[in-house]
Amino acid sequence: MTSAPDRGLHPRPQMIRPDRWWSLDGPWQFGFDDADAGLRERWYRPDGATAGGDPFDREITVPFPPESTASGIADHGDHAALWYRRTITVPDGVDPARPGTDRLLLHLGAVDHEADVWVDGQHAVRHEGGQTPFTVDVTDLLDPAVPADAHVLVVRAVDDRTDVEQPRGKQDWEPEQHVIWYHRTSGIWRTVWLERVPAVAVDALVWRADVPGARVDVQVRLRAVAPAGTRVRVRVSHDGEVLGAAEVPVDRVTAEVGVALPRQRNGQVYEHLLWSPDRPVLLDADVEVLDADGTVLDAVDAYCGLRSVQADGDRLLLNDRPFHLRAVLEQGYWPQSHLTPPSPQALKEEVELTLALGFNTVRVHQKVEDPRYLYWCDVLGLAVWSETAGAYRFSDEAVAQLTREWLDLVRRDVSHPSIIAWVPFNESWGVQHLAHDPAQRAYTRALTGLTRALDPTRPVISNDGWEHTDSDLLTVHDYADTGAVLRERYGDAAATAATLATFGPAGRRMWVDGDAPAPGTIPVLLTEFGGVSYAPGAPEGSWGYSEARSAEDLEARLTDLLGAVRESTVLRGFCYTQLTDTGLETNGLCDEDRRPKLPVETIRRIIAG
Numbered sequence: 001m002t003s004a005p006d007r008g009l010h011p012r013p014q015m016i017r018p019d020r021w022w023s024l025d026g027p028w029q030f031g032f033d034d035a036d037a038g039l040r041e042r043w044y045r046p047d048g049a050t051a052g053g054d055p056f057d058r059e060i061t062v063p064f065p066p067e068s069t070a071s072g073i074a075d076h077g078d079h080a081a082l083w084y085r086r087t088i089t090v091p092d093g094v095d096p097a098r099p100g101t102d103r104l105l106l107h108l109g110a111v112d113h114e115a116d117v118w119v120d121g122q123h124a125v126r127h128e129g130g131q132t133p134f135t136v137d138v139t140d141l142l143d144p145a146v147p148a149d150a151h152v153l154v155v156r157a158v159d160d161r162t163d164v165e166q167p168r169g170k171q172d173w174e175p176e177q178h179v180i181w182y183h184r185t186s187g188i189w190r191t192v193w194l195e196r197v198p199a200v201a202v203d204a205l206v207w208r209a210d211v212p213g214a215r216v217d218v219q220v221r222l223r224a225v226a227p228a229g230t231r232v233r234v235r236v237s238h239d240g241e242v243l244g245a246a247e248v249p250v251d252r253v254t255a256e257v258g259v260a261l262p263r264q265r266n267g268q269v270y271e272h273l274l275w276s277p278d279r280p281v282l283l284d285a286d287v288e289v290l291d292a293d294g295t296v297l298d299a300v301d302a303y304c305g306l307r308s309v310q311a312d313g314d315r316l317l318l319n320d321r322p323f324h325l326r327a328v329l330e331q332g333y334w335p336q337s338h339l340t341p342p343s344p345q346a347l348k349e350e351v352e353l354t355l356a357l358g359f360n361t362v363r364v365h366q367k368v369e370d371p372r373y374l375y376w377c378d379v380l381g382l383a384v385w386s387e388t389a390g391a392y393r394f395s396d397e398a399v400a401q402l403t404r405e406w407l408d409l410v411r412r413d414v415s416h417p418s419i420i421a422w423v424p425f426n427e428s429w430g431v432q433h434l435a436h437d438p439a440q441r442a443y444t445r446a447l448t449g450l451t452r453a454l455d456p457t458r459p460v461i462s463n464d465g466w467e468h469t470d471s472d473l474l475t476v477h478d479y480a481d482t483g484a485v486l487r488e489r490y491g492d493a494a495a496t497a498a499t500l501a502t503f504g505p506a507g508r509r510m511w512v513d514g515d516a517p518a519p520g521t522i523p524v525l526l527t528e529f530g531g532v533s534y535a536p537g538a539p540e541g542s543w544g545y546s547e548a549r550s551a552e553d554l555e556a557r558l559t560d561l562l563g564a565v566r567e568s569t570v571l572r573g574f575c576y577t578q579l580t581d582t583g584l585e586t587n588g589l590c591d592e593d594r595r596p597k598l599p600v601e602t603i604r605r606i607i608a609g
Helices: 344-356 371-380 396-413 438-454 483-490 493-500 551-567 600-608
Strands: 021-023 026-032 058-062 082-088 103-108 114-119 122-128 134-137 151-158 192-197 202-210 215-222 231-238 241-249 254-260 283-290 296-304 309-312 315-318 325-330 361-364 383-387 419-423 474-477 524-530 571-577
Touching: 103 114, 122 134, 202 283, 202 296, 215 231, 215 283, 231 254, 315 571, 325 344, 325 383, 325 524, 344 371, 361 571, 371 383, 371 396, 396 438, 474 493, 483 493, 483 524, 483 551, 524 551, 551 571, 551 600
Parallel strands: 325 361, 325 571, 361 383, 383 419, 474 524, 524 571
Antiparallel strands: 021 192, 026 058, 026 082, 082 151, 103 134, 103 192, 114 122, 114 151, 202 215, 215 254, 231 241, 231 283, 241 254, 283 296, 309 315
């Protein structure tokens, strides 16, 4: 793939308009609103002044959450609302007084949990969902009397730590972190940026590879209804060689473009362009919007990957070849910046570390990761098991929130070839009684079905770990502390069948709504195990599922556990818990600062065999 100069830095690496975007990360004015008076006192006014003075009395570094030290605030306390303010500069080419000129889009990568945005005192958008990005066209809200470099942007965020209906993942609802939960990430926690786009512009791309059909299909969605005669042209290439191109008319706001790739019809060489962890080949894609006369209205720089993934009998197949999962649990948490990476470079380094330790897959746990992380997974060859943050309570409101947020996230990430599975639920979080509650079972089946409706090309796990209802893979969590126990449970088909037939190792039914599929008819994977703690000098309350007494003991325990898993004739892969220490969980292969607890080559030998 020919890399755009800033692709690894761009907040949306799969769809770039070079030289037309500007980051708003950095210093913002900030204020806590503990009395929840900001709306009543209209803090969103451009001057922000009230009878009590300027409420924006602090400075915060965006996109770091105020609970983190990286933000410059480092306050874990309860606050009813958070307010942010800064000035923005309107770029040349955007003139709200002249119809047909370029538009100015404001993108917010994620604000936890509810957000309101104002521009020059006018309300621009309200958004709910702590993990999902949102965009608003602010062109018509710009005050023409304000100088181009003095427009005022205000964001209000509300994140109630006691709200267990929102998808909060492992953010603690207690005042301080405890057990497996860690410090919260409130407010703006992903990059904020501006983008100048044409009046007729691409809004979203969805790529799907048809490997047997030697083609790639892309759905192009525009931001507004296109004028008559508008067309979309797509060109796919690799290392400068044009592989295929197509041009089709726009149907109101969408164009379905199928690009035939003739060289992929040669059965002796077609695999050369397929994406896999061993060969992470990516294809360049140019997408253009043309008017009736052929003039280019908009152009974006994109990429895609060719690969297939499916469950076939008891095998997980990647590009129609058996794929043995060597995964690690990744919580994407840093002590100084929480769920926000300390820098874009840290995302690349996280992928490089994971690969160096011998893993071919990562399970991003109770979090949907930054698109730039997924970009590096695409580029460097790390498969991704994509999971979302869960709620803690089952209710009508919790169902509505998680469903809306999850579907938005699937749409956001569906084009990344590195993602090989979707996980909407984990260990019955938010559906703790689905074994007995028909409504909760219906919920997990419905969200699994909706995921397949948006993306029929990947396996979906209805509830990772136990109490499956409609999973394409049978996944089990088992924190046995010796290889001998794992051999007894998963050594062969008979042992595995006995383990999974009723109540699994955690004492929960493995499958509800009927008997579990028999081993041999569905891929079986051990998607959480290990969890060996080794952290000399760790703070009080630190823990793991078992504990090593020394580095030598840690190596012996890892060798024992991984050896047993590798010897199984049934398991089609594993996910070790976990990559790094996180909060009080000191069961990482690395400490919280990403330093491996054993030599890298030792861990790699144990993991990869």
